[in-house]
Amino acid sequence: MSGREVVPLSAATVDLLRDPCRGCVRWLRDPVEARASGERRSVSRQREWAGDVTRRWGPPGVVVRVEGRTVAHAVAAPSAFVPRAAIPATAPVSADAVLLLSLSSESRVHTKAALHGLVRQVVRRQVRAIEAYGGPAVVPGCLSGAGPGAALHDLPWPPPDVCRIPTRLLTDIGFVVVREHPTTPRLRLDLRTVATVAEDVTAALRRLVPERTTAPAAT
Numbered sequence: 001m002s003g004r005e006v007v008p009l010s011a012a013t014v015d016l017l018r019d020p021c022r023g024c025v026r027w028l029r030d031p032v033e034a035r036a037s038g039e040r041r042s043v044s045r046q047r048e049w050a051g052d053v054t055r056r057w058g059p060p061g062v063v064v065r066v067e068g069r070t071v072a073h074a075v076a077a078p079s080a081f082v083p084r085a086a087i088p089a090t091a092p093v094s095a096d097a098v099l100l101l102s103l104s105s106e107s108r109v110h111t112k113a114a115l116h117g118l119v120r121q122v123v124r125r126q127v128r129a130i131e132a133y134g135g136p137a138v139v140p141g142c143l144s145g146a147g148p149g150a151a152l153h154d155l156p157w158p159p160p161d162v163c164r165i166p167t168r169l170l171t172d173i174g175f176v177v178v179r180e181h182p183t184t185p186r187l188r189l190d191l192r193t194v195a196t197v198a199e200d201v202t203a204a205l206r207r208l209v210p211e212r213t214t215a216p217a218a219t
Helices: 031-035 043-056 108-123 167-172 194-206
Strands: 004-008 061-066 069-077 097-105 129-135 176-179 186-190
Touching (some): 061 097, 097 108, 129 167, 167 186
Antiparallel strands (some): 004 061, 069 097, 129 186
């Protein structure tokens, strides 16, 4: 696609994340903090986290830009950098994998670009797989904005439905369920080689219905 660039996520590029994922810190709040009152959205805290992960491990994701506009992003990191990674019933994430925290895009072609960019990035760090906690087709915690859902308590899983990627979207792009669960299944994408994964993802995306917007998840 003409004019497209894939930008590593860092403290300097957090502001480029798509809404409502920009500033979401639900994954960064440990269980004790989650039960207490406090900010569940903080761009400065998200920026600090991205900077810390970048220094200690590498960029925790990618942002896809087209003509100066963000069209997709993917955020992922080792579970050691994600305080809430161990909360879901299907935890823990495998030791050889990173956890996909957010995958948001305008269309399937941009989803592909974000995932391919993330795969290329993490393969260089000897990561063998990307894992994610699945969720419903619509994630109220991400889509509610300033509406009634914004007042929901940020308690341990499964309620409310926050920061999960729709299971159907994950399976459509090549992830497979490795631990079944009615609300928080854990899925995995094995990274055999960048080329093989790219072919698998492309083939899966071609089977999807025509171009459509994917619900952001974080979120």
